[in-house]
Amino acid sequence: MTVTPRREAGARAVTISDVAALAGVSPGTASKALNGRGRLRPETRERVLDAARKLDFRPNAMAQGLLSGRSFTVGLITTDSVGRFSLPVLLGAEDALGAGRMSVFLCDTRGDRIREQHYVRTLLERRIDGLIVTGRRTDPRPPLVLPAPVPVVYALGPSTDPADVSLVPDDAGGARLVVDHLLATGRRRVAHLTGPAHHAAAAVRAEHTTLALRAAGAELSGGRVYFGEWSEAWGRQAALIALRADPEVDALFCGSDQIARGAADALREAGRRVPAEVAIAGYDNWEVMAEASRPPLTTVDMNLTELGRTAALRLMDAIDGRPASGLEALPCRLVVRESTGAPEGDGRPR
Amino acid sequence: MTVTPRREAGARAVTISDVAALAGVSPGTASKALNGRGRLRPETRERVLDAARKLDFRPNAMAQGLLSGRSFTVGLITTDSVGRFSLPVLLGAEDALGAGRMSVFLCDTRGDRIREQHYVRTLLERRIDGLIVTGRRTDPRPPLVLPAPVPVVYALGPSTDPADVSLVPDDAGGARLVVDHLLATGRRRVAHLTGPAHHAAAAVRAEHTTLALRAAGAELSGGRVYFGEWSEAWGRQAALIALRADPEVDALFCGSDQIARGAADALREAGRRVPAEVAIAGYDNWEVMAEASRPPLTTVDMNLTELGRTAALRLMDAIDGRPASGLEALPCRLVVRESTGAPEGDGRPR
DNA sequence: AGGCGCTGGGAAACCCTTTTCCCAGCCGCA
DNA sequence: TGCGGCTGGGAAAAGGGTTTCCCAGCGCCT
Numbered sequence: 001m002t003v004t005p006r007r008e009a010g011a012r013a014v015t016i017s018d019v020a021a022l023a024g025v026s027p028g029t030a031s032k033a034l035n036g037r038g039r040l041r042p043e044t045r046e047r048v049l050d051a052a053r054k055l056d057f058r059p060n061a062m063a064q065g066l067l068s069g070r071s072f073t074v075g076l077i078t079t080d081s082v083g084r085f086s087l088p089v090l091l092g093a094e095d096a097l098g099a100g101r102m103s104v105f106l107c108d109t110r111g112d113r114i115r116e117q118h119y120v121r122t123l124l125e126r127r128i129d130g131l132i133v134t135g136r137r138t139d140p141r142p143p144l145v146l147p148a149p150v151p152v153v154y155a156l157g158p159s160t161d162p163a164d165v166s167l168v169p170d171d172a173g174g175a176r177l178v179v180d181h182l183l184a185t186g187r188r189r190v191a192h193l194t195g196p197a198h199h200a201a202a203a204v205r206a207e208h209t210t211l212a213l214r215a216a217g218a219e220l221s222g223g224r225v226y227f228g229e230w231s232e233a234w235g236r237q238a239a240l241i242a243l244r245a246d247p248e249v250d251a252l253f254c255g256s257d258q259i260a261r262g263a264a265d266a267l268r269e270a271g272r273r274v275p276a277e278v279a280i281a282g283y284d285n286w287e288v289m290a291e292a293s294r295p296p297l298t299t300v301d302m303n304l305t306e307l308g309r310t311a312a313l314r315l316m317d318a319i320d321g322r323p324a325s326g327l328e329a330l331p332c333r334l335v336v337r338e339s340t341g342a343p344e345g346d347g348r349p350r
Numbered sequence: 351m352t353v354t355p356r357r358e359a360g361a362r363a364v365t366i367s368d369v370a371a372l373a374g375v376s377p378g379t380a381s382k383a384l385n386g387r388g389r390l391r392p393e394t395r396e397r398v399l400d401a402a403r404k405l406d407f408r409p410n411a412m413a414q415g416l417l418s419g420r421s422f423t424v425g426l427i428t429t430d431s432v433g434r435f436s437l438p439v440l441l442g443a444e445d446a447l448g449a450g451r452m453s454v455f456l457c458d459t460r461g462d463r464i465r466e467q468h469y470v471r472t473l474l475e476r477r478i479d480g481l482i483v484t485g486r487r488t489d490p491r492p493p494l495v496l497p498a499p500v501p502v503v504y505a506l507g508p509s510t511d512p513a514d515v516s517l518v519p520d521d522a523g524g525a526r527l528v529v530d531h532l533l534a535t536g537r538r539r540v541a542h543l544t545g546p547a548h549h550a551a552a553a554v555r556a557e558h559t560t561l562a563l564r565a566a567g568a569e570l571s572g573g574r575v576y577f578g579e580w581s582e583a584w585g586r587q588a589a590l591i592a593l594r595a596d597p598e599v600d601a602l603f604c605g606s607d608q609i610a611r612g613a614a615d616a617l618r619e620a621g622r623r624v625p626a627e628v629a630i631a632g633y634d635n636w637e638v639m640a641e642a643s644r645p646p647l648t649t650v651d652m653n654l655t656e657l658g659r660t661a662a663l664r665l666m667d668a669i670d671g672r673p674a675s676g677l678e679a680l681p682c683r684l685v686v687r688e689s690t691g692a693p694e695g696d697g698r699p700r
Numbered sequence: 701a702g703g704c705g706c707t708g709g710g711a712a713a714c715c716c717t718t719t720t721c722c723c724a725g726c727c728g729c730a
Numbered sequence: 731t732g733c734g735g736c737t738g739g740g741a742a743a744a745g746g747g748t749t750t751c752c753c754a755g756c757g758c759c760t
Contacts, residue, residue, distance in 0.1 A: 148363070722741085
């Protein structure tokens with residue numbers, strides 16, 4: 001029975017002095033050898049590297065950070081509990097930061113300002129190099145209260161302070177993508193079913209849907225936006241309302257995939273064929289919804305992972321002394337599926 | 351125009367020596383005052399605390415960690431990209447660790463062993479006190495390769511090494527909860543529709559569903575388990591198969607809420623009333639599915655947040671020198687909704 | 701042969717906090 | 731008055747790694 005080569009639990013970790021001793025040099029020289037600094041004989045350098053390998057030496061990041069004044073860590077504060085929208089942002093950021101050799105402290109404030117301040121203090125004690133703040137919705141939020149100067153990037157939920165760096169999905173552009181697509185595929189009477197009017201996402205998309213339709217000489221079916229909730233139940237209900245208000249409606253642009261899915265169910269059960277008679281478009285590209293819908297949904301992907309990645313890049317730029325500033329809107333992407341297929345009697349140009 | 355009281359960007363952070371100087375004591379004495387150690391005149395202690403407040407002093411966690419040999423940080427490795435199942439685990443763990451004054455390094459390996467080893471090295475350099483490993487599925491995974499001894503807890507996806515500490519939801523118990531509920535509400539012919547047979551979650555739930563039915567003198571409707579995929583489409587398809595195999599079936603126990611929702615749709619469209627003629631139960635308590643289903647689904651909640659929290663507690667125990675070991679299964683909870691309401695002709699005992 | 705300059709590597713300071721040891725001064729008691 | 735013990739606080743080391751400064755030795759040139 002062989003004993004595993006692990007060090008005993010209580011044993012001291014290997015230090016650079018151990019490496020230096022084994023290589024027969026001073027700790028300073030060992031440091032130079034390991035980091036490629038200074039002028040050393042190749043043979044000496046190799047002896048140190050050998051010793052480090054032999055001892056499985058791993059430099060203590062705390063000691064390095066203490067001296068350099070940099071921790072190579074970043075705080076990631078998610079204000080509302082991590083959810084469907086903030087999660088991809090978070091993963092994108094983590095990915096980009098990891099590639100930049102930075103580690104990520106995850107802090108979930110669950111919407112609590114007290115907890116948020118507590119996390120900020122903890123992170124400052126850990127001497128983080130920067131901070132990313134993300135929320136579950138795109139509504140602006142008051143800026144973080146920071147007792148010390150640290151670069152911050154807001155992702156998804158922008159700061160109300162226009163001087164802060166904020167990254168948001170381009171909801172106006174997303175709405176235009178959908179409207180243009182619907183018009184290009186021959187739809188004329190587009191209704192807009194969406195979430196609560198006091199959500200920025202709903203309001204912005206509704207406004208630009210209206211503008212884009214008007215710009216193309218079309219009008220909103222029903223003459224108004226159907227604000228409600230972000231739920232399938234509201235989607236079912238709103239679809240019927242829209243149908244009653246305008247029996248000739250030939251497209252439903254929904255503010256979320258959940259609403260769109262509810263609308264698709266309601267139309268099918270009301271005997272309207274989708275997309276032959278009525279096209280349906282969603283928003284979010286929440287695949288489990290969009291693909292399970294019957295028919296699968298054409299929808300807008302906000303590229304949230306990319307948004308998180310970009311937030312990380314902006315932050316690392318700021319850390320390296322190249323600060324950005326202001327609000328930046330990142331483009332969305334239209335994902336076309338069956339729900340906006342060819343309308344009735346299409347297939348050949350008239 | 352007033353200047354904000356922030357220190358200049360390039361300015362050195364406040365150290366305990368600054369505090370000590372302002373209070374007219376030595377750094378050692380300041381440390382004692384701030385940490386409540388040693389014997390100091392109350393007046394001296396107060397003077398130091400005043401100075402610290404005035405300078406907004408925040409001790410450098412890296413320096414503290416260097417000395418104490420503890421970093422008060424924990425690594426959280428999620429092997430497959432964070433998803434619906436691992437997310438609550440992660441949040442529960444983060445919550446419990448935060449309460450224990452520990453910070454969390456988030457590492458998403460995206461299923462890549464190379465990346466996993468990279469993260470392990472990084473975390474060891476940062477001298478983490480412990481490690482939580484979580485995956486997206488409950489299938490066992492090979493243990494982490496750790497070049498240094500660090501406490502590890504596996505959550506959701508257990509380690510194949512039985513000596514490791516692993517926490518999993520009690521899938522056997524979850525299956526029994528459902529079967530008992532279905533039998534107690536008068537169902538007799540229960541079919542089981544679930545995911546791929548090679549998924550541990552599907553296999554374990556299927557096995558214990560069969561056992562529980564047999565123990566109660568009932569048999570599996572159709573004489574076999576319907577293995578397939580974790581999708582609504584499979585749920586729709588499987589429901590029809592089960593119905594054809596046994597037209598008298600009065601309950602469908604589905605291995606996931608997605609399957610259950612598909613089954614509910616298929617039954618409704620086939621003209622079978624749910625729950626009057628056929629009861630449907632799901633698994634996961636994925637609220638957006640379970641509640642949007644028509645009717646809303648009775649389902650099993652695996653208490654994943656609690657599982658994450660427990661994992662964190664076990665880890666902190668291990669860090670404090672009270673190691674646990676082996677596999678621990680945490681109880682699930684039945685969430686009853688309309689889909690398993692009273693069957694036909696019920697309401698009074700015969 | 702003497703001096704200059706380069707090479708290779710060591711000594712020590714530094715980052716910040718904690719902790720151990722030690723000492724000065726004071727009080728009380730004999 | 732002399733001494734023991736207690737109180738309050740300081741000095742210094744430790745923790746691990748990096749960097750600056752410096753020096754010994756050697757080769758080369760005149």
